[in-house]
Amino acid sequence: MKNNLKNASNAKERILNSTLYIIGKEGFQNVTTRKIAAAADVNIASINYHFGSKDNVINEALKCFTGMFRNSFKILDNNELTPVERLRNFLKSYSDVSTEYPDVFKNFVNKLIYNEEIQPEYMKFLQQEGISSLMNILKELTDVKDDYHLHMMGLQIISTLIFPILLGNKIENIAGLDYKNKNVRYDYIELLIESIQGK
Known part of the structure; x- marks a missing residue:
């Protein structure tokens, strides 16, 4: 994530952006009020006032x-778009968010791996809505109808988006791809869509 924290229009927004930045760079356990205040260019009283x-x-x-x-997941439910457009827009949005906040995303995945307490809100959303929205779009795009295989496909799609983020800059050494480059990322997504459609 670029350190453009002080460009945010108000103190509250700067505090939130700064907190995400510190979580990403140093981990949840190393977030302090003092670090947030310094990164957000506010005083500690401002943090206490807002939060x-x-x-x-x-x-x-x-x-x-x-x-x-x-x-990102809500895009999958936009029936004004064709199924392939919904999937494409979802994949782009999901990859854009994870690329904008790669360190927060890595920290989040790390907590999942080590079974630490994770945002129950996000996990609950994934279980109750997110995955089912993805499965519904896959039903529309493929001949697959059973939940077992649709779950597998959904897992493959999410994994395909997560892996380049986890690799970070190493992906350029391994595969010669600059995943942070939007054009490269969107080409990657087009290839993924083609494979889902069996092209």
């Missing part, structure tokens, strides 16, 4: 992060 405590700031920042992914 009350460091834990509240972290929770609110993670809700914002979760909200970005929720918005």
Whole structure:
């Protein structure tokens, strides 16, 4: 994530952006009110005024992060678009969010791997809405109708989007791809869509 934290229009937004930045760079356990204040160019009293405590700031920042992914999944339910357009727009949006906040995303996945307490809101959303929206679009695009195989396909799609983020800059050394480049990322997505459609 670029450190453009001080460009945010108001103190509250800067505090949230700064918190996400620190979570990504140093991990949840290393977030302090003092670090947030320095990164957001505010005083500690401002953080307490807007959020009350460091834990509240972290929770609110993670809700914002979760909200970005929720918005990506909502694209799948936009019936004004064709199924392939919905899938394409979802994949682009999901990859854009994870690329904008790669370190937060990596930290999030790391907590999942080590079974630490994770944002229950995001996990609940994935289980109750997100995955089913993805499965519904896959039903429309393929001949696959059974939940077992649709779940597998959904997992493959999400994994395909996550892996380049986890590799970070190493992906350029391994595959010669600059995944941060939007054009490269969108070519990658087109290839994924073609494979889903069996082309």
